[in-house]
Amino acid sequence: MNTNTLLKDKRTLFWTLQFAGWSGWAMSFYLGVIMWGSPPQNYLWYLPLIATIGMGLSLVLRGIYRYMWEMDLPRRIVAIVAGSYGAGLVWMACRGTIFYNMFPTERKTSERGGMEFLSYFDGAISAFWVMLVWSALYFGIKNYLQAQAEKERSLKALSMAHEAQLKMLQYQLNPHFLFNTLNAISTLVLDKNNELANVMVTRLSRFLRYTLDNDPMQKVTVSEEVEALKLYLDIEKVRFDERLQLRFNIQPEASGAMMPSLLLQPLVENSIKYAIAHAINGGYISVNARVEPDTLVLEVADDGPGLDVNNGVSTNGGGVGLSNCRERLNEIYHERQSFTLGKTEPHGLTITIRIPLEYGKEVQ
Template sequence: MLLHQLTSNKRYMFWTLQAVGWSGWAFTFYLGVLFWGKVPSENYHWYLPLISLIGMGFTLILRALYRAMWEMPIVRRVVAIFIGSYLAGLAWMACRGAIFYRVFPEQRKPYEQHGMEWYSYFDGAISAFWVMLVWSALYFGIKYYLQSQEEKERWLKAMSMAHQAQLKMLRYQLNPHFLFNTLNAISTLILDQNNDLANTMVTRLSRFLRYSLDNDPMQKVTVAQEMDALRLYLDIEKVRFEERLQLHFDVDDNAETALMPSLLLQPLVENSIKYAIANAINGGTIAINAKVFGGDLLLSVADDGPGLDLRNGRLPKGGGVGLTNCRERLKELYGQDQNFRLSTTEPHGLTINIRIPLERETKAA
């Protein structure tokens, strides 16, 4: 929780790093004093925290300067970093010297005796400059890193939104011919005064469209739910084709609870009806299968129509929008961990085989 708050809140991160950084400097400086000699007096325990706070104050001035020149050319920023760090180091060292020699006057005598007060101040100013320069480098480094992470997050978010938009576009490309043919069939039934069947078709069409629009293409449904929706769609088409359309469902029991993209098979079945059933005088048969093999869910749609001119199991150019959309949708969802292959149904027809990773619906505890 603390790490998340640190990385997500820039203000919290800045002040935390400031506190940790300057506390670390004070502790390291104190260890250096212990290593090279004795601590001047008991007042040293408040002297170091005081000059650390003063140094932190100068870094806040540097922060305001760097914010103001953030959009400047890189050369100006580099020059500003060195000049700002040097001036901040001089000012910080002046404050340190004034406080130090007032609190520890005995430390000043050796330098006064040899006329080297200026050397002591110059030597301390150089070290203070390096402290400020390191702080500036860390400030720019962390800020550039956070900025790059934000840009990466925005890019990932944009890619995710584009990914979802692509899926929805592919998912919602229902063939307008299906709606036109269904409404035309309903109109014919009404003209024939077959109102009961017309009402049944309207009800089924309404339920199917509601299902297709209510289901998020980013979410998956069970095979059993998908087959129910497919039967709903095919019940509508059965009214149109009657006995010319023969259907066979073969779904294994262990495949019913497997997850798959919603309405993945509908455009494939629609493609079979369009090319294999509608153009045949005696109609034809469509077989839908689902089974589990190893760690995969295997789906297939087969018809006994004229088939397609296949080349190595791939769709020839102009071979159908529904097939292309289905293939693209699988690529968007599963990447390379899927397979979409076309083959010839013996003695004639088209078989579409789909392999996707096996997923099960997780039940809430």
């Protein structure tokens, strides 16, 4: 059983520590007796017996502590000290009774020396410290386990919120795109262009299948993202035909790098909405990917009217697609990413994304 499994199984952990702790006490006590002289015969039977009694008394303390766990700190401290002292007195009484019955010659020696009461008093103080140390370890370990459990619950809640946020951002992308595509299909059907309408339906189903099969928590390679982007653009090409010109420039070393799935689709959709749809002669959209030291750089550029940009940020928002993309990057990479807007010469908008360079499929 590994350490993580043991920490999660509190019952097994408790009994493991109980046996280890009391066995360690018995062994150290025996070694201490050997250092001061030769122990009485059958002493190795005596030590396990009193260690077992001590363990039983510690279980009584455990029940008391569990009952008063929610009490305020001063009352808990009083309960710990009083409980440890009471358990120490009972334990020492049991030890004395068993010892002097198992080793009667030791009792006679003690009585002749007049040291029986003093020996018992010293032993009771020692037993109190043993029980107090046990109590401190019990509270320390229990508090540690509770803190770890609370931390795990917090991390799990944060992870669930993180995943829900990413999924929400992804699902916001689909309605606007679906609305436009279904309108285009409806127009084609009304124009009795059924063959082209069927092509759009087929392409739409392929793209939606891809979006449903890819979790927003899952990263994909740049080449896979480009293929998904082409599925989307195949649909838009039916709508805009020659008005939509596409340019892809993907460096070979960038094609295998990892990135969040469907990250670029809302950016391209934004370009189509603002740069292509309202231009009489259409325009172009360029998708670029390159590698810089420890960084994957992604760019989406168009030759539309552009946006008012100040220090890489749009002064007038830039639409839901841009804000969703920015939020999604922040959720995944935090400060290890950048999302900047710039001008395309002579006119247009260039969106540049920088994220950590990773290779090999990983789940965020």
